[in-house]
Amino acid sequence: MKENDYDKLLARKLSPLRYRHSRGVASYAAQLALKYNIEVNKARLAGLLHDYARDLPEGELLTLAEEAGLISCEVERKLPLLLHGPVGAYLVQKDLNVNDGEILQAISRHTVGAPDMTLLDKIIYLADALEPGRVYPGVDVLRRLAEEDLDKALLKALESSISYVLARGQLLHPATVEARNCLLMKRDNS
Numbered sequence: 001m002k003e004n005d006y007d008k009l010l011a012r013k014l015s016p017l018r019y020r021h022s023r024g025v026a027s028y029a030a031q032l033a034l035k036y037n038i039e040v041n042k043a044r045l046a047g048l049l050h051d052y053a054r055d056l057p058e059g060e061l062l063t064l065a066e067e068a069g070l071i072s073c074e075v076e077r078k079l080p081l082l083l084h085g086p087v088g089a090y091l092v093q094k095d096l097n098v099n100d101g102e103i104l105q106a107i108s109r110h111t112v113g114a115p116d117m118t119l120l121d122k123i124i125y126l127a128d129a130l131e132p133g134r135v136y137p138g139v140d141v142l143r144r145l146a147e148e149d150l151d152k153a154l155l156k157a158l159e160s161s162i163s164y165v166l167a168r169g170q171l172l173h174p175a176t177v178e179a180r181n182c183l184l185m186k187r188d189n190s
Contacts, residue, residue, distance in 0.1 A: 001096060003041070006048055009096075014055055022051050024131035025124070032123045036150060046106040046124050049098065053088035061087050075171045082173055085111040113158055113179030122154050129157050155183045 011019055029047030033040045053061065058080040065071050070086040089108035092098045106124040109117060113125055130143050130153075138160060146153035158180045165172055 003045060003048065006045065006096065010048065010052070014051065018051055018055055021131065021133055022048055024133045025050055025127045028131045029123050029127035032127060032146065032150070033120075035147065036119060036123065038119050038123070042100065042103060043120060043123050043127075045098075046103040046120060047127050049088070049092050049096070049103070050107050050110045050124055050128060051084065051088065052092050052096075052107070053084045053090075056084065056087070064090065073174055075173050078171055079173075082111055085109060109175075112173040112175045113154075114175050115178040115182035117154070117179060117182075119150070122150050126150070126153055126157055129161075151183055151187070155180065155187075158183070 007023075010022055014022060026044045026047035029043040030040045033043035053064075056064075061083045062077065062080040064087045065076065065080070065083045068087070068090045070083065070090060071077060072086075076082050086108045089104040092107060093104055098104065102118065102120050105118070106120045109121045110124045110128050114121065117125065126142075126146050130139060130146060142153055142157055142160070145156060158176060162172060162176060162180065165176075
């Protein structure tokens, strides 16, 4: 399938708002990929497909995740929306025959992060958080940081996400905390 075919499919599958977001993520991911010297088409495709399962009902996300053995912790059972990344990667492979492990991993990790994220994982996580349609306090600072230092931008984005979740009294996904800690340990060891 060509990128244009994926684009047309997503225009039918996703809500108009989610579709615009996915196109924004694809564009910003391509921009970051060019800056950080990784394969632009791979980043663009991962960005375009990252929310493939985002509009599914929570019950369906949970059922699919259970069937595919994708649940990594109890937080995901309590907050099934967090499963849209792993379920999306699963469905992109199953429904669209995308078999590139790097793309699938980046889709899977884009919601909560992970320790030892690859460059593509980081780009998709940040493109999702920073694409031009995102408007929230501090987003412009994060965008500037992403142009200067991907790891610093990722650390600040993870911390922003953690603060947001804590301010609402919600459960933190352990992978988000592990991703932050991993970045801090790498920084301290360099």
